[in-house]
Amino acid sequence: MTLDTQHSAAFFDGRSNKRRNVTLRLRDKLEIAEQDAVIESWPYDEVRRADGPPQLLRLRCTGALPLARLEITDTATQGIVAAYCRSLDLGGASAGQTWRIVGWSLAAVCSILLLVFFGIPFVADRLAPALPFALEQRIGDAVDKQAQALFGGDTCTATDGQAAFTKLVDKLRVAGGVEIPLEAHVVSSKIPNAFALPGGKVYLLEGLLKKSENPDEIAGVLAHELGHVQHRDSLRKIIQTGGTSFLIGLLFGDVTGGSAVLFVGRSLFDASYSRDQERAADDFAINVMHKLKRSPKPLGEILVRVTGTEGNSSMTLLSSHPLSEDRLALMSKDAGQAGGPELLSAAEWKALKNICSSRSKAETGPSLFKKKWTW
Ligand SMILES: [Zn+2]
Numbered sequence: 340m341t342l343d344t345q346h347s348a349a350f351f352d353g354r355s356n357k358r359r360n361v362t363l364r365l366r367d368k369l370e371i372a373e374q375d376a377v378i379e380s381w382p383y384d385e386v387r388r389a390d391g392p393p394q395l396l397r398l399r400c401t402g403a404l405p406l407a408r409l410e411i412t413d414t415a416t417q418g419i420v421a422a423y424c425r426s427l428d429l430g431g432a433s434a435g436q437t438w439r440i441v442g443w444s445l446a447a448v449c450s451i452l453l454l455v456f457f458g459i460p461f462v463a464d465r466l467a468p469a470l471p472f473a474l475e476q477r478i479g480d481a482v483d484k485q486a487q488a489l490f491g492g493d494t495c496t497a498t499d500g501q502a503a504f505t506k507l508v509d510k511l512r513v514a515g516g517v518e519i520p521l522e523a524h525v526v527s528s529k530i531p532n533a534f535a536l537p538g539g540k541v542y543l544l545e546g547l548l549k550k551s552e553n554p555d556e557i558a559g560v561l562a563h564e565l566g567h568v569q570h571r572d573s574l575r576k577i578i579q580t581g582g583t584s585f586l587i588g589l590l591f592g593d594v595t596g597g598s599a600v601l602f603v604g605r606s607l608f609d610a611s612y613s614r615d616q617e618r619a620a621d622d623f624a625i626n627v628m629h630k631l632k633r634s635p636k637p638l639g640e641i642l643v644r645v646t647g648t649e650g651n652s653s654m655t656l657l658s659s660h661p662l663s664e665d666r667l668a669l670m671s672k673d674a675g676q677a678g679g680p681e682l683l684s685a686a687e688w689k690a691l692k693n694i695c696s697s698r699s700k701a702e703t704g705p706s707l708f709k710k711k712w713t714w
Pocket of ligand 1: 563567612617620
């Protein structure tokens with residue numbers, strides 16, 4: 340028991356500036372003794388914390404002189420005294436003040452939640468375009484490594500097919516005025532999908548290539564992905580998700596059960612781009628196809644074909660998109676103006692279709708492409 344243990348402290352009696360070295364005794368009250376004589380005793384529930392430097396515990400007593408102060412520097416003593424004085428942080432202990440504290444805490448939680456849902460997207464929108472490309476590339480490499488580890492699919496490398504693919508991507512890049520260097524690959528995966536990662540990485544999955552009927556369909560899909568690249572959408576998404584987890588951590592102290600649930604919910608919500616971002620990528624694709632004097636309609640057609648055959652079951656890939664039919668209608672509008680040269684020759688198109696006849700092994704792991712990627 341600590342009943343008779345003595346703890347040293349400094350005492351200011353509130354009448355003079357004189358500092359008195361005292362010892363504290365934890366009896367039925369907090370006794371302040373000077374040379375074995377008790378000079379004051381403070382009821383524990385009247386002891387309050389007074390403003391002071393963080394390493395110092397400075398106390399006052401609501402029943403004592405207003406300027407009387409007790410200063411404890413020893414951390415062990417601070418802990419013991421704080422354990423006895425349960426009302427340390429109550430302003431005046433009135434119910435109104437307690438409610439004010441509760442109110443402020445709620446306000447703090449609300450403002451963090453507001454920040455998560457509105458502030459972070461706002462910051463991400465402004466930060467993403469300002470980030471130097473070198474940094475974006477590093478982020479892209481990190482994400483790419485994770486993607487590679489989860490791939491389960493190999494990179495397709497047939498030489499003729501790769502040449503045709505590079506030619507197609509390059510035409511689209513020039514027409515779209517995309518200045519950052521691109522790294523585009525076809526990956527052997529049955530999922531009909533395509534996506535872009537930060538740093539100009541564009542992936543087309545074999546499943547989509549198989550479902551395509553002409554180069555313009557693939558060109559449209561890739562042009563849409565270049566739109567995401569140009570608008571730095573994936574970078575924005577990563578900043579947003581990273582910022583969100585940081586704030587959730589702040590709110591809950593660490594990633595506990597509750598925050599994990601919230602965070603997972605939020606990342607699921609985040610897993611696709613916003614409708615506005617999708618629309619902007621579609622507009623970008625339409626523009627690129629117009630510049631090449633090719634119809635954007637095939638993009639709409641492959642979208643309808645893919646969603647038509649896949650249904651709604653596992654295809655989150657289009658859930659956040661505007662309806663495929665609407666997109667097809669949008670892309671069909673100016674289709675008549677198309678009369679430019681073919682993007683790929685028949686031989687090149689055949690080679691691209693066969694690009695996965697040769698592959699380079701990727702690290703194996705659970706497939707990344709089961710559900711969540713969006714194009
Ligand atoms: Zn998209």
